[in-house]
Amino acid sequence: MKIAVIGAGTIGLSWTKLFADHGHDVRVSDPRADLADVLREFDPARVRAAADLADAVRDADVVQENGPENLEFKKDLFATLVEQAPRHALLLSSSSAIPAGAFAPADGERVLIGHPFNPPHVLPLVEVVPSERTSEDSVRRAVEFYRSLGRTPVVEHKEVPGFVGNRLQAALQREAVSLVQQGVVSPAELDAVVVNSLGPRWATVGPFLGAHLGGGPGGYRHLTSHIGSSMSNLSVGKPDTSPEATERVVEAVEQAYGDKSYEELAEARDRTQLAILSVTGEEK
Numbered sequence: 638m639k640i641a642v643i644g645a646g647t648i649g650l651s652w653t654k655l656f657a658d659h660g661h662d663v664r665v666s667d668p669r670a671d672l673a674d675v676l677r678e679f680d681p682a683r684v685r686a687a688a689d690l691a692d693a694v695r696d697a698d699v700v701q702e703n704g705p706e707n708l709e710f711k712k713d714l715f716a717t718l719v720e721q722a723p724r725h726a727l728l729l730s731s732s733s734a735i736p737a738g739a740f741a742p743a744d745g746e747r748v749l750i751g752h753p754f755n756p757p758h759v760l761p762l763v764e765v766v767p768s769e770r771t772s773e774d775s776v777r778r779a780v781e782f783y784r785s786l787g788r789t790p791v792v793e794h795k796e797v798p799g800f801v802g803n804r805l806q807a808a809l810q811r812e813a814v815s816l817v818q819q820g821v822v823s824p825a826e827l828d829a830v831v832v833n834s835l836g837p838r839w840a841t842v843g844p845f846l847g848a849h850l851g852g853g854p855g856g857y858r859h860l861t862s863h864i865g866s867s868m869s870n871l872s873v874g875k876p877d878t879s880p881e882a883t884e885r886v887v888e889a890v891e892q893a894y895g896d897k898s899y900e901e902l903a904e905a906r907d908r909t910q911l912a913i914l915s916v917t918g919e920e921k
């Protein structure tokens with residue numbers, strides 16, 4: 638297939654790797670001045686920098702958009718894509734939180750969300766979220782496309798900002814920041830709590846199956862009646878999001894991890910996450 642990648646930042650480059658590794662021709666469009674340099678790590682027979690947006694999408698079968706998380710940008714871009722991409726091309730957005738219904742044009746039956754978790758060349762989930770204007774055929778083709786790449790698409794039934802994965806992530810992150818701000822733990826200590834408990838648990842069972850097992854032979858029913866109320870009555874923290882308070886958390890995170898380069902940390906993350914997925918059977 639011919640795939641246009643629009644936006645070659647963290648997510649666009651990771652999608653590019655996945656698409657190229659599956660033998661597709663990838664054209665990448667991004668105004669960044671160092672685009673040719675960052676694409677040098679890929680096989681030039683498969684991946685090339687497009688001269689502009691029109692060049693990237695001219696004969697694309699699929700467009701995967703990964704530009705700025707900005708409503709006006711996505712509105713303008715998708716209006717152009719509907720006009721310039723071939724009529725059969727699927728128009729997918731990686732948006733983390735903005736539903737397609739907020740930016741798809743009136744004739745946007747091919748526009749929908751294909752939201753990955755970072756990095757999409759490692760983590761299998763893709764949230765497929767149609768708007769009310771998206772056709773059933775586009776949803777079916779998006780699911781087939783992501784499955785053909787060894788991903789695990791999950792089609793969601795309603796559009797909500799942040800979809801499912803990021804709403805869960807945001808809830809946990811709010812509490813994590815609040816616990817650090819209250820001085821309960823440092824960022825590295827909080828990470829150690831998660832990596833040694835919720836992380837491996839959730840790599841194998843989700844929150845509901847985990848809770849069903851947490852109730853012992855009595856299952857989720859027993860858990861909700863037994864410790865359910867003491868858990869649901871816990872008041873969760875409200876982090877201080879002022880610039881000064883945020884700066885203090887950023888500095889604490891940089892102090893914990895700033896002695897290692899991005900490349901070093903990302904390589905260790907990819908290697909260990911792929912090892913986990915190879916055991917849980919999710920690696921494809």
Ligand SMILES: NC(=O)c1ccc[n+]([C@@H]2O[C@H](COP(=O)([O-])OP(=O)(O)OC[C@H]3O[C@@H](n4cnc5c(N)ncnc54)[C@H](O)[C@@H]3O)[C@@H](O)[C@H]2O)c1
Nearest residue numbers: 644645646647648667669703704705706731732733753755
């Ligand atoms: N980082 C994540 O963890 C993550 C995960 C899933 C989804 N997303 C979503 O993916 C999208 C990209 O996020 P990111 O983290 O890769 O951001 P990023 O800042 O790393 O990259 C964005 C890229 O878009 C480029 N860009 C700016 N204007 C453009 C234009 N007119 N045409 C083409 N490219 C343009 C920038 O030069 C930059 O390279 C966002 O919508 C984000 O919500 C991010």
